[in-house]
Each structure stands twice: as C-alpha cells, then as structure tokens.
Amino acid sequence: MSRRVHLVHGAFNKDASGWDGLLGELRSAGLPPVVRHYGWVGPLTTRRRSRAAGERLAEDVGAEDHIVAFSNGGLVVHEALEAGMECDRAVLIMPALRRDVTFGGGANKVYVLHNSGDWAVELSRVWARLNPFGWAEGGWGAMGRQGPDTSDGRVEAIDTEAEHGTRGHLAWRDDDAEYWMPRIVELLKG
Numbered sequence: 085m086s087r088r089v090h091l092v093h094g095a096f097n098k099d100a101s102g103w104d105g106l107l108g109e110l111r112s113a114g115l116p117p118v119v120r121h122y123g124w125v126g127p128l129t130t131r132r133r134s135r136a137a138g139e140r141l142a143e144d145v146g147a148e149d150h151i152v153a154f155s156n157g158g159l160v161v162h163e164a165l166e167a168g169m170e171c172d173r174a175v176l177i178m179p180a181l182r183r184d185v186t187f188g189g190g191a192n193k194v195y196v197l198h199n200s201g202d203w204a205v206e207l208s209r210v211w212a213r214l215n216p217f218g219w220a221e222g223g224w225g226a227m228g229r230q231g232p233d234t235s236d237g238r239v240e241a242i243d244t245e246a247e248h249g250t251r252g253h254l255a256w257r258d259d260d261a262e263y264w265m266p267r268i269v270e271l272l273k274g
C-alpha cells in the first residue's frame with residue numbers, strides 16, 4: 085500500500101484550498117494526497133475545533149502515512165499526536181504553534197519550515213496572550229516565525245529564508261512554489 089500524505093489546511097480557510105501546486109508534485113512522486121477539511125476556524129474557535137480535527141485525524145492516519153500541515157494545521161497535527169496518532173513524517177509549514185510544544189511520540193520525524201518574515205503567526209502568538217478567553221487559543225504561537233524551541237532529535241527546523249530567501253507566511257506556495265513543492269516531497273521521501 086502506498087503511503088498517503090494528509091494535507092491539513094490553516095485557519096480562516098473555508099474550503100481546504102491552497103494545495104494546488106503540491107497535489108501535482110505528490111502525485112508525480114507516487115504519494116497519494118488526502119486533502120483534510122476540518123472547516124473554518126477563527127480566533128475564538130480554533131482551540132476547540134483544532135482539538136476535534138486532531139482527534140479525527142488521529143483516527144484516519146496510518147503509521148506509514150505522512151502529514152503536511154500549514155499554519156493552524158500545525159496545531160491540528162499537534163493535537164492529533166497528543167491523541168495518539170502515529171505517522172512517519174510530518175512537515176509543518178509556518179505553523180501557528182507555540183515554539184516550546186512537545187510533539188507526541190507518534191511521529192518518526194517532524195520538519196518545521198519557518199522564517200522571520202512570517203508575521204501572521206506572530207499575530208497568533210500575540211492574540212493568544214492578549215485574548216481574555218485564552219483557554220480557546222492554548223496552542224497558538226509563533227513557531228512559523230521563530231522556529232521550534234526543542235531538544236527533540238526528531239524535530240528539524242528549516243529556515244526558509246536562509247535556505248532559499250523565502251520570507252512570509254504564503255511565499256512557499258506562491259512566489260517560491262517552484263522550489264518548495266519539490267523540496268517538501270524530498271522531505272517526505274527522505
């Protein structure tokens with residue numbers, strides 16, 4: 085059976101879009117993509133909905149499968165690992181996730197793409213701190229801007245600006261897609 089690649093979208097995305105370029109790359113590499121749709125989440129609903137989406141993801145992913153998650157999708161993957169999900173590799177692209185989170189033991193490898201120009205995840209970190217209902221955003225943070233803060237040997241930080249001059253939250257799939265789409269497949273294939 086082929087390893088599937090589950091694609092987990094970010095917040096403020098009502099139709100699980102944004103994967104067009106990566107879908108073709110994955111198919112060409114023999115990695116069947118599965119676009120996951122957990123619905124629109126916003127600042128007041130993200131923690132609850134991300135946790136529920138993570139629990140559903142944990143039920144559907146096989147131990148040989150891979151995950152690619154963007155922005156809030158990083159929080160969904162974190163929740164899935166907390167719920168006991170097992171997967172081979174996870175690529176978190178500009179994750180809106182606290183830098184100091186620990187990843188559950190179910191992933192063999194976790195790649196974190198980040199860059200200092202990602203202000204969207206920095207805003208999520210500020211929102212999580214200022215929100216009077218902070219319990220709703222318990223996992224939001226700026227890992228996508230600053231990189232992970234962990235000694236976990238399974239976690240590898242990739243600074244997209246240092247590697248290819250890619251800055252910002254969306255440049256990996258817009259301006260620099262020709263570089264990052266094959267690079268993400270390379271990370272998955274190891």
